[in-house]
Amino acid sequence: MRSSAKLKIRNPWVVVLSASLFFVFEFFQSNMFNVLEPHIMQEFNISSTHLSFLASFHLWGTVLFLLPAGLLVDRLSVRKLILVAMGSSILFTVAFSQTHSFQLASLFRLLVGVCAGPFCVVSAMKLSSQWFPLNRLSFVTGCIVSMGMLGAVCAQIPMLWLVTHYGWRSAILVDAGIGALLWAIIYLNVYDKPDPKAALDRTPLAIRLKQVVSLFDNWKAVLCASAMNLPIPIFGSLFANLFLNERYGFSRDVAAGISSMLFIGMIVGSPLMGWLSGQWQSRKKPMMLGAVTSLVVLLGVLLGDHCASWVMATAFFVLGVGVSGHTLVYPYLAETNAPQLTATAIALAGVALIGGGAIAQPAVGYFIDVVRSASISSANDFVVPFALLPAAQLLAVLIIFFMKESFGGRR
Secondary structure, three states, X not given: OHHHHHHHHOOHXXXXXXXXXXXXXXXXXXXXXXXXXXXXXXXHOOOHHHHHHHHHHHHHHHHHHHHHHHHHHHHOOHHHHHHHHHHHHHHHHHHHHHOOOHXXXXXXXXXXXXXXXXXXXXXXXXXXXXXXXXXXXXXXXXXXXXXXXXXXXXXXXXHHHHHHHHOHHHHHHHHHHHHHHHHHHHHHHOOOOOOHHHHHOOOOHHHHHHHHHOOHHHHHHHHHHHHHHOHHHHHHHHHHHHHHHHXXXXXXXXXXXXXXXXXXXXXXXXXXXXXXXXXXXXXXXXXXXXXXXXXXXXXXXXXXXXXXXXXXXXXXXXXXXXXXXXXXXXXXXXXXXXXXXXXXXXXXXXXXXXXXXXXXXXXXXXXXXXXXXXXXXXXXXXXHHHOHHHHHHHHHHHXXXXXXXXXXXXX
């Protein structure tokens, strides 16, 4: 009786936004290589291809365990899963900061991905579906993603400052220390909201998974989200600073500032897309707006000529707002799947989202090395490795056109 009384007086926003702090920590881990790139390459004496593989190990760890994590979140305590997963990821982050072996560094990146990536978003989304009514889910989802983007912003200029003054190893130790503080906040504020109907559901995990993957609407939604999100793992997480330096001649510190505008755009755009979805009573319309906006901006960034840094920063900000349209896939999946399948469906979206980045990062890194090895002098040729980004947005536009509208609740 006492525990249920506590649950009744808990503020849903405190619970969900506290859980989102795990997403903040995780998104810092996945995006810090944009700043660490030259230091890691020098430390381990590796090429851009090897660097992209090292960075993508985090994504592969996430992809490998996302669906099992979704199934676990649908059946077990979200609070306990978050605490165990985040605590483990903090320990592996410390281990990564101390290793001098490229092989061990890859292993620790993989383990951080296994522990952090699968649980951070799925857990926060599951809690939001427990603590909030369905008609508020799109705005809450946008706020969760905005929280995560704070980690990505901190992985740019603040991380660059730490690396410059204290070295990359010490900077990552500071990151782990902040993670421990966030873990304590989660411990104090995050609680499950029991659902009696879910407790009575004894459907085997294999059947749950089959129900999710057999729905064609789910596949259209997750492929669309993966295509729309691709600028984040390619530009935001790894290659934006390099691209801006090679293509436009911006210095590393200016490039880091421009890169951070991509995530600031998502901080603004994620709740904005949720608000527009509610105003327009549609999931498809804001997603289409976001995909078209991203396509136009990417073509301008890739094909444009030299410009002032503020112009490029504005372009990256608008790109971040456009990319935010993919966050509406989460309420879309909540509306097209049964309540007890919510986390599993969201995990499927995560597999497509992160799997796309895990494949694209090494591919782009390889083509960058090809361009460099060919001794190409024209900055225009450096555009070629990044042509995948506008192509992905065009694909997203086509998929959205054929998606069914889900606004108005579960079918």
